[in-house]
Amino acid sequence: MAEKVAGPEIEKLVQLLAKLPGLGPRSARRAVLHLIRKREELLAPLADAMRIAEERIVVCSVCGNIDTSDPCTICRDARRDASILVVVETVADLWALERAGLLNARYHVLGGVLSPLDGVGPDDLAIASLVARVRAEETREVVLAVNATVDGQTTAHYVADVLSPSGVKVTRLAHGVPVGGELDYLDEGTLAAALERRTVF
Amino acid sequence: MDWRDDGLVMGARRHGETSVILELMTRGHGRHLGLVRGGRSRRLRPVLQPGNLVAAQWRARLEDHLGALTVEPLAARAAHLLDRAVALNGVASLCALLRLLPERDPHEDLFEMADAIAARLGDIRDFEIAATMMARFELALLGALGFGLDLNACALTGAQDDLAYVSPKSGRAVSRAAGAPWRDRLLPYPDFLQHESIAAARGDLIAAFRLTGYFLTRDVLNPRGVTLPAARDLYIDALARAA
Numbered sequence: 001m002a003e004k005v006a007g008p009e010i011e012k013l014v015q016l017l018a019k020l021p022g023l024g025p026r027s028a029r030r031a032v033l034h035l036i037r038k039r040e041e042l043l044a045p046l047a048d049a050m051r052i053a054e055e056r057i058v059v060c061s062v063c064g065n066i067d068t069s070d071p072c073t074i075c076r077d078a079r080r081d082a083s084i085l086v087v088v089e090t091v092a093d094l095w096a097l098e099r100a101g102l103l104n105a106r107y108h109v110l111g112g113v114l115s116p117l118d119g120v121g122p123d124d125l126a127i128a129s130l131v132a133r134v135r136a137e138e139t140r141e142v143v144l145a146v147n148a149t150v151d152g153q154t155t156a157h158y159v160a161d162v163l164s165p166s167g168v169k170v171t172r173l174a175h176g177v178p179v180g181g182e183l184d185y186l187d188e189g190t191l192a193a194a195l196e197r198r199t200v201f
Numbered sequence: 202m203d204w205r206d207d208g209l210v211m212g213a214r215r216h217g218e219t220s221v222i223l224e225l226m227t228r229g230h231g232r233h234l235g236l237v238r239g240g241r242s243r244r245l246r247p248v249l250q251p252g253n254l255v256a257a258q259w260r261a262r263l264e265d266h267l268g269a270l271t272v273e274p275l276a277a278r279a280a281h282l283l284d285r286a287v288a289l290n291g292v293a294s295l296c297a298l299l300r301l302l303p304e305r306d307p308h309e310d311l312f313e314m315a316d317a318i319a320a321r322l323g324d325i326r327d328f329e330i331a332a333t334m335m336a337r338f339e340l341a342l343l344g345a346l347g348f349g350l351d352l353n354a355c356a357l358t359g360a361q362d363d364l365a366y367v368s369p370k371s372g373r374a375v376s377r378a379a380g381a382p383w384r385d386r387l388l389p390y391p392d393f394l395q396h397e398s399i400a401a402a403r404g405d406l407i408a409a410f411r412l413t414g415y416f417l418t419r420d421v422l423n424p425r426g427v428t429l430p431a432a433r434d435l436y437i438d439a440l441a442r443a444a
Contacts, residue, residue, distance in 0.1 A: 021218055116297050116430060117212035117224070150251045150279050154293060154432075157286035175283065187247040189280030 010036075062133070064109030064126050066091050074098075074107060081105050083140040087130065087159060089113055089147060097145060105143070108133060113146065113155040125155070127162060134166050144172040148193075202268070203260040206230055207275065209316050211296040213240060213249045223249060223270050225257055226299050226315055231306040235259050235270030248272060250279035252292040252319040281323025287439035288322045291331060293432035295319065298342055301421055308345050314338045332440055333393060333401045339413035340394060348372070348420040352390065355379055366390055367412055388412045403440060410437050 006014075010032060018028035035043040059065070060072035067073055074080065084105035088094045094107045110125045134142060142163060146152040160170045176194035177186065186194075208225030211232070216222045221240030227233050235257075240249055248255060254276040261268030282288040295318055302308060318338060321331035343349055354361050356373035357380075365377035366387035380387050390412065391405035401409070414429055422428060 115212075116293055116432065117214055121431065148283060149246070150282060150289060150292065153283040154286075154289040157289060158435075161286070175280070187244075187274070188277040189247050189250070192277070193280045193283070 063094075063107050064091070064111060064129075065094055065107060079104070082138050084143060085130075085134065085137070085139045085141070086143045086145050088145050089152065089155075093145065093147075103143075110146075110155065110159075113149075113151040114158060115151050122158065122162075127159060130159065131162055131166070134163060134168050139168055141169045141171060144170060146172075148173075148175050202262070202264050202266075203258065204230060205256070205258045207312075207316075208233070208255050208257040208272070209299075209312065209319060210249055210251050210253045210255060211299055212251055213237070215241065221249060222267070223272070224300075225255070225270070226296075226302075226312055227257065227307075228309055228312045229307050230259070231308060232299060232302050232304050233257075233259065234304065235261075235268045237270050237272065245272070247277065247279065248274045250277075251296050252278045252282055252322065254278070254316060254319070276320065278319055278323050285325065287328070287436060290432040290436040290439065291322045291335065292319060294430050294436050295322075295335065295338070297430035297432060298339065298417075301342065301346060301417075311338070311341060311345055314341060329401065329403070329406070332406045335436075336391075336394065336401070336406060336409035336413060339410070339417065343413065343416055343420070346421055348416060350374075350416065352395070364390055364395060369415060372416060388415060407437065407441055410440075 014025065014028050014032050017023055017031055018025045020028070023031065035046065053068075056068040057066060058068065058070045060067055060070055060075055062071045062075045065072040065074060069076070081104050084103065085108055086097065086103060086105050087108045087110060088097065089110055089112060091109055094109055097103065108126065108130050110127065110130070112120055112125055114120055114122065114125070133139065144156040144159060146156050156172055163170055174197060175190070176197060177183070177190065183191065206227040206229050208227040211224040211226055213221040213223045216236060219241050220236055220238050222234055223237045223240060224232065224234050237245065237249065239245055249272070253274060255272040256275050258271045259268050282292055295315055299311070299315060302311070314334060315338065318331055318334045321327040321334065340350065350367060350372040352364065352367065352374045354374065355364060355376035356368060356371060358376055360376045360379070363377045364374040366375040366380040366384060367373070367390045368375055369386070369388050374390055375387055388411065389408040391401065391409045393399045393401035393405055394409055414433070418429060
């Protein structure tokens with residue numbers, strides 16, 4: 001059995017970093033060595049940033065976003081169009097849409113999708129709070145920005161059903177050929193969806 | 202150990218960062234799970250959607266291992282399901298019911314039925330045909346699970362004609378004449394379940410699902426402490442609304 005080459009503190013750091021997505025034990029060890037080499041410029045500021053984040057991170061009680069204030073920065077932003085509410089599965093999806101900067105709207109994070117296999121039902125998702133928001137706020141349109149998977153679209157249809165009594169306009173993202181996508185490499189399902197929803201050129 | 206078989210995708214659960222544990226209903230190997238390496242990739246994610254038909258190859262060192270699956274798409278149906286809630290709930294209900302079968306217990310007839318239903322669910326013109334097949338599938342599922350109904354002759358008279366009811370107690374058919382005094386307490390036995398040539402009316406479909414749902418709940422689900430899948434209720438609601 002190989003002997004440990006570093007003290008328990010460093011080994012613990014390696015073990016913890018190895019649990020991050022995309023990192024295994026070997027790459028975690030490399031990252032730790034890099035941090036140690038850049039102790040002043042990287043290790044200390046990273047440790048401080050992580051400690052502060054750990055202390056201050058909260059889940060927004062309005063939309064479910066993650067931020068250091070509650071309500072979050074997006075919900076507090078008065079310049080956003082309050083009439084459009086974009087419903088996403090996870091915070092990662094919200095951040096992806098924000099990165100694109102296409103919509104100046106507000107968001108609602110469901111916290112997942114309905115999944116019989118994983119035992120996720122409507123009560124496990126933030127659907128009741130979505131209905132309450134639509135009723136209380138001046139929402140005119142709800143955009144269902146969920147994944148084009150069977151579970152994602154089952155959730156979208158369920159949410160649309162639940163929202164139908166409120167009379168709000170419910171829309172969803174288009175399905176089809178992605179930018180940069182080559183037809184030769186697309187699956188039949190995406191091609192079928194793109195053909196069914198073809199538009200006039 | 203290895204085999205090749207066709208499989209209907211029932212669902213995939215994340216495993217690590219890049220893999221999934223895939224659940225298939227195969228033609229000759231029953232409900233079967235296996236690890237798909239790279240199952241979360243852009244190439245494979247559309248293939249591993251419920252309702253799709255795949256050509257699967259399973260490999261493991263020992264027979265009782267989880268094993269690894271590699272899959273190639275044969276029929277990509279998921280995209281046709283996404284637009285309609287009834288189709289999505291239909292496929293979710295179908296997969297949830299298939300999950301009642303024990304693992305690796307072959308049921309070729311159920312595979313054929315499930316595959317045919319999944320193929321029809323995506324087409325709005327086949328809405329009623331898919332529902333008819335679904336009701337027959339549930340009846341066959343009860344049989345496969347060891348709780349088949351005795352529907353060939355009247356439990357009271359032995360008559361084989363004009364069977365109109367099923368006893369909720371014994372699960373046996375009852376003729377219209379013999380069952381008349383207790384008809385409020387008996388479950389209707391729709392004609393289309395007796396004769397494949399008869400087309401099902403919407404009302405008959407709802408009655409058929411009530412019949413199979415009753416026995417599935419009593420004999421299969423209650424002993425396991427579970428209930429009928431919510432997707433099944435939503436599917437039947439959509440049927441009833443369309444009636």
